[in-house]
Amino acid sequence: MGNAVVHFEIGGPDDVPLRAFYGELFGWKLQPFQGGGYTLIDTCGGGGINGGIGKSQTGEPWSTFYVEASDLQAVLDKAESLGAKTAMPVTDFGGAVIIAMFNDPDGLLVGLVKAADPAHGEPPGPSAGSGEPVDWFEVLGSDAGRTQRFYTELFGWTVGGDDSGTPPGYGMTDTGAGSGIQGGLGSSQEAHWATIYASVPDVEQTLAKAESLGGSRVYGPRAVDDHMQTGAFRDPAGNVFGVYHHGEH
Numbered sequence: 001m002g003n004a005v006v007h008f009e010i011g012g013p014d015d016v017p018l019r020a021f022y023g024e025l026f027g028w029k030l031q032p033f034q035g036g037g038y039t040l041i042d043t044c045g046g047g048g049i050n051g052g053i054g055k056s057q058t059g060e061p062w063s064t065f066y067v068e069a070s071d072l073q074a075v076l077d078k079a080e081s082l083g084a085k086t087a088m089p090v091t092d093f094g095g096a097v098i099i100a101m102f103n104d105p106d107g108l109l110v111g112l113v114k115a116a117d118p119a120h121g122e123p124p125g126p127s128a129g130s131g132e133p134v135d136w137f138e139v140l141g142s143d144a145g146r147t148q149r150f151y152t153e154l155f156g157w158t159v160g161g162d163d164s165g166t167p168p169g170y171g172m173t174d175t176g177a178g179s180g181i182q183g184g185l186g187s188s189q190e191a192h193w194a195t196i197y198a199s200v201p202d203v204e205q206t207l208a209k210a211e212s213l214g215g216s217r218v219y220g221p222r223a224v225d226d227h228m229q230t231g232a233f234r235d236p237a238g239n240v241f242g243v244y245h246h247g248e249h
Contacts, residue, residue: 001156001176001177001178002155002156002157002158002174002175002176002177003067003068003069003075003155003156003157003175003177004067004068004175004177004178004179004180005049005065005066005067005068005137005175005177005180005181005182005183006049006066006067006068006113006179006180007049007050007051007052007065007066007111007113008041008049008050008051008052008063008064008065008066008134008137008196009051009052009053009054009062009063009064009065009066009111010022010051010052010053010054010062010063010235010237010239010241011053011054011055011056011061011062011063011237011239012055012056012061012062012235012236012237012238012239013055013056013059013060013061013237014055014237015036015037015038015039015053015054015055017214017236017237018053018235018236018237019032019039019053020213021210021213021214021215021235021236022041022053022235024213025206025209025210025213025215026043026131026132026198026200027044027129027130027131027132028041028042028043028044028131028132029041029042029043029044029127029129029131030042030053036055037054037055038052038053038054038055039052039053039054040052041053042126042127042131043126043131043132043133043134043198044126044127044128044129044130044131045126045129045131045132045133045134045135045198045199046126046127046128046129046133047125047126047133047135048125048126048133048134048135048181048199049065049125049126049134049135049180049181049196050125050126050134051134051196061237061238061239062109062239063193063195063196063235063239063240063241064101064108064109064110064111064194064195064196065110065111065137065183065194065195065196066099066110066111066112066113067110067111067112067113067155068112068113068114068115068177068180069112069113069114069115070114070115072090072098072099072100072112072113072114073090073100075100075112075154076089076090076100076102076112078153078154079102079104079154080102082105082150082153082154083104083105083150084102084103084104084105084150084154085102085103086100086101086102087101087102087103087109088100088101097113097114098113098114099111099112099113099114100112104139104141104147104150104151104194105141105146105147105150106141106142106147106192107192108139108141108192108193108194109194110139110194132198132199132200132206132243133198133199134181134196134197134198134199135181135197135198135199136181136182136183136184136196136197136199136242136244137181137182137183137184137194137195137196137197138183138184138185138186138193138194138195138196138197138242139151139183139184139185139186139193139194140186140187140188140191140192140193140194141186141187141192142187142192143187144169144170144171144185144186144187147185147186147187148171148185148186151173151185152185155175156175156176157173157174157175157176157185158173158174158176159171159172159173159174159185160172160174169186169187169188170184170185170186170187171184171185171186172184173185181196190219191218191240193240195232195239195240195241195242196241196242197230197241197242197243197244198241198242198243198244199243199244199245199246200243200244200245201245202245203220203221203229203230203231203243203244203245204220204221204231206231206243207220207221207231207233207243210233210235211233213236214235214236215233215234215235215236216233216234217231217232217233218231218232218233218234218240219231219232220232220243227246227247228244228245228246228247229244229245230242230243230244231243231244
């Protein structure tokens with residue numbers, strides 16, 4: 001069984017504009033922590049994963065996903081043996097959550113989160129509602145083979161092609177966890193990122209709305225095949241976030 005992708009996170013030097021941007025763009029329910037600095041996201045998408053918006057302590061923005069594991073230090077050690085570098089050591093936030101982060105061989109940031117105690121049950125997923133669900137992750141490195149080898153070795157994921165128009169150097173990824181979300185691992189000459197995608201009714205409308213709210217378009221809409229379009233934007237802090245629409249065959 002592989003490790004599940006269970007959470008996403010967005011951050012910047014000022015989290016207030018990010019809360020306004022994402023709440024308006026995707027219709028998410030946002031619940032700031034007392035004292036500020038972090039906001040829980042319930043996408044209200046009825047599926048996928050929930051996330052958070054954080055305030056950067058270094059001034060650097062970030063967007064990424066978190067992978068669940070029972071022994072975070074063991075995963076960090078293995079990641080380093082495969083060419084990664086620890087970005088945040090195992091850190092306990094007052095017993096509420098235990099996380100760590102690493103930069104993969106391309107320097108892309110990925111999070112780790114301590115698996116929940118089975119005795120306490122699974123944390124709640126996204127509520128049912130009209131928000132846009134976040135249900136896909138993606139890593140685009142400089143070398144598809146290296147990226148795919150790193151993540152499959154580290155997390156026990158499997159990568160395969162897809163005969164429905166998958167671009168060269170890109171593999172659909174099955175975490176094998178039976179929970180969380182699935183994704184893709186590949187490479188791009190244009191840009192490198194580890195990020196997440198929201199499913200939206202109309203890619204062009206979402207990208208245009210992101211621009212009107214202070215974001216900027218990275219690419220798209222781009223047709224993957226005759227029933228799927230993708231796109232990506234940068235939020236006001238400069239983070240990349242993806243969107244896609246999967247229509248009828």
